[in-house]
Amino acid sequence: MDNKTLENQRVLIVDDQRAFQLIFKGVLYSLGATNVAFAPTGEQALAKCANINFDILFVDYHLGIGKNGKQLLEDLREKKLLAPHSIFMLVTGENSVPMVMSAVELEPDDYLVKPFSQSVLRSRIQRIQRKKLQLAELYQALFDDQPELVVNLCQQEISKDSRYQQFCKRVLVENLLALKRYDEAEQVLDASLALHRSGWALLLQARCCFEQKNYNESLVLCQEAIEQNRYFAEAYDIQAQNYRAIGEHDLAYSSILAAAEIAPFSMPRQYLVIDIAREIDNVSQQVQASKQLYEITRRSIKQDVVHLLNYIRTTIDAAVKETDPSQRNRYQQEASLAIQRVRRDESMIREIDFNLFEAICQARLESLGGAQYQAKKTFAAVASQLPEQHQIMPDAIFLLNQIGEFEQANAMSKLVPADLMKNQLLNTLFSDQQNFIDQKRQQFGELNKAGIKSYKQGDYAAAVIQFESALELAPMNTGSALNLIQASIQLLNSQKKNRSRELFERCKKTFRIVDNMPLPDNHRVRYNDLLQQFDVLRDEFRR
Template sequence: MDQDELTAYNKLNVLIIDDQVLVQNVIKSALVELGIENIKCAENAYYALRLCEQTSFHVVICAFNVKSDKDGFHLLEELKFKRHITKCTILIFLSAETSEHLVNSIVELQPDDFWVKPLNTKHVQSRLPLTLEVKRTLFNVYQAIDRQDYSKAMYFAERHLLNPALAKYHLQMKRLTGECLLNLREFSDAAQYYENLLQTHKVSWVYLGYIKALLQQDKLEDITSLLTELTDKTDTRFATYDMLAHYYIGKQDFAQAYEEIKKATRLAPRNIERNKRLLDLARLNHDHVGQYQAAIAMAKYAKNSIHDSPILRLNVVRAGIDYATTLEKAESIKVLNQADLLLTELEKQIPLSTQLKDQLLVVRARLHTAKEERPKAEAIIDNHISLRPGTSVEDNLDKVKALHELGRREDAVTLLDAIKRQISGNGLTDQVVGKYIEQELAERAAVHFTPQQLNRMAVELFKRGKFHAALNSLEQAFSLTPRNMSVALNILKVLVVMLEKKQLDEGHKTLIEKLLLQLQHETLNAEQQVLFTEYQQKLQPH
């Protein structure tokens, strides 16, 4: 695209993507009156992509609700990935909805403008020329950013800032300059730059740039009050939570990173990479229900997008099995039946001759084991599955779980050792997954059963009066499911009996204090609250 092409309306190529013909007609009519002649309309994402392969568009106007196939967020994400949309393209988002979730998702895509439906001719004709003028004036800056030549982009921006005739564009140029400093990783200079800007421009992007520069320098303590202020504001809370999640992952404080990324994901749920980090952090923090929900969300939001894959649906089954092994039998059966339905659907859709054959078989074996159909699981593992590690860490992890759940712990730990060597990167995802592998290696070596199996063993041991052994089983289960308050209450139940039989030692008393404190801050259902109050009254004096 050349800057000259943005100087005349009759040279512009415009694409309108909206499934409502009336909206298309309103925009098209307004554009024709402006003198724009080359206008294409697409009522679905598939046709929009076809048009972009045939024509280079200067202006893309895209609705959020492209109902026939994929939503506007994932369409624009794909258009950017395929370079049909660049920084030099004028990108305008359309929506009748203005919820915080939608606005946060749109902001992530950085459109040049956001038009709220219903539209009228006057609105289109007043907004588009302004957006076009900005893009044309700052074209050389945007082009340099497209080429990732951030130093050159800053040079052009600084030259424009010296031109009084361009005063009305100075704020956009200052924003682009700050983004370039961050991209160049000049965090000290960026912090000073944003701090100076805050003297005159107390706007959201300046605050967010400032805290990003300081967090990258590990100066969290300098901005604690500012962070509280930003997380209270609708226009800054999402980006602040997201940056804090990145910060805490870098500090290897994975528990706090998980809390922050949960907040960010709730506020902008469509970003698949963020959902993947959420899932990784959920399982690292032993939040099996959170892991299951994140896997479901990923499969849901990725549907028809460039991220869509049978693996995402297979991950829902995997997470479902992980979750089911932490539940009581009745609840476990419900989750396993849902997982079985999805797996059966995948097996029908994907021929066993494909590259997913081994993954499907391993998951099927895990499902048999979880449903107490051990001979079927063993037949699959013995006859169809190689114990050698493959190229995918996730597939290897699932194989480890299949082996461990069948009691083949030595093979599981050997395979885990091999997986650990596969994690070599320094990125955020590698840090989280690497830590999870370390955790799995320690836990699989130390704990030989699933939480569900350990709970059942504890029940039998308790009935036989073997309270120390029952407590040991429950403590192992709780180490794998520290968010499971039913297990915590079962531990207290055993400790109450041991107190009555005068079998408590100092270690038990420390455990009581720890559990009572934790349960005081947890959300319990009515039945759990009754039990907690009863156990608390019996144990607290001791």
């Protein structure tokens, strides 16, 4: 037996169980390891890797609170802290399909399920060491993100007819596809598939066909790959993209749900779930996927407050669209609980004014509950802070549209930075609300326009009815509220002897929509003038 497999190797064990650390250290010592370090959390492991270039890392998938093993691998790669020669092995006692497949998709150097024998561990390590040594230049080129060099090195290795030929063919095709050299990729894949219908070749051929819009051919290849391996999540991904491209949205939805069930911890996959769910108007699935995106990124290098904001936004958006009161209430509760829960995570919310975000979200929820005036009052209280808080401006726009302040929402939309709108899910939410609001805004515009026409013709009674109908669609719209007040005052003035007390009270109530609210200059002048006219009427009613 070779007891020097790990001689002179710097080893890091990342596991939150002290007992396993000590047992595993003994196993590694028997394989020649004398330089072994420990880290109980992903965060501590990351800190150690920033200072020491470890040769081998054994990382438990579950690490308690904080980063898990998969997230640690993502972080190490993103920060270039995992050297090309280093070996990263995920270790776990759990073998559920979602966890295993999600880990395998990230392609660690190996994946060990507890318990495992010393001989199995030794053979796995030696196999990877040989591969890393022979393909050292290729791993360095991959580390340096040099696809052209990767292609050349793969071609050289394949020409040698080495034992790593299949691996090099797969890496070669992946990089040819990244470089959009589809004809060359197809030549390699055709030759490989003629010898053996391997899963990796079927998948990459399906990808190649999809990129070239050969959707039906790609679907056939996806199906063959899935028949070989029903847990082939990436094949379901491409199948979903193909179905979506040809307009078969229900089939696309079934495919992407199958992929997400097999391996749920992929950001691109969850974004695709959201897009397809949106296309078939499945709001609950959009909420679930946006929550999953937040959970996936919460402890990883991809952590960004925007994922949290989008989850809460999606949930409130679902409540706005929901017609069933009980389901709407569930969405409202979920949004409120998410806001409360995240307050305990200072690292997540410190980069934004979370109090401001919470206030606007609460205003949206209040509006849903019928408290339109309170919602507008909340907006008025925070409006001056918004220009400095770009991340939260979209939420103010959603609120303004929700309460019917369409003109103000449109004006604020032009102030949202272009970089912010690069976020895929936020863009989707904007587009969804635009479609949802457009019909209401059109109806509102027609009623408001009809009211103005009636007013100009001197038919104040008709104008009042039309402006009131417009306000039912946009209950806090400043312009329409002022129109209604103006028409009501004119109608009351025309009723010299039999003025309607009911109309007077309705007019008085309408003033609440604009009282103590920040108003553009043109509305402010008009408001003051109408208030003076109304005060005259008030005095006359008192006599």
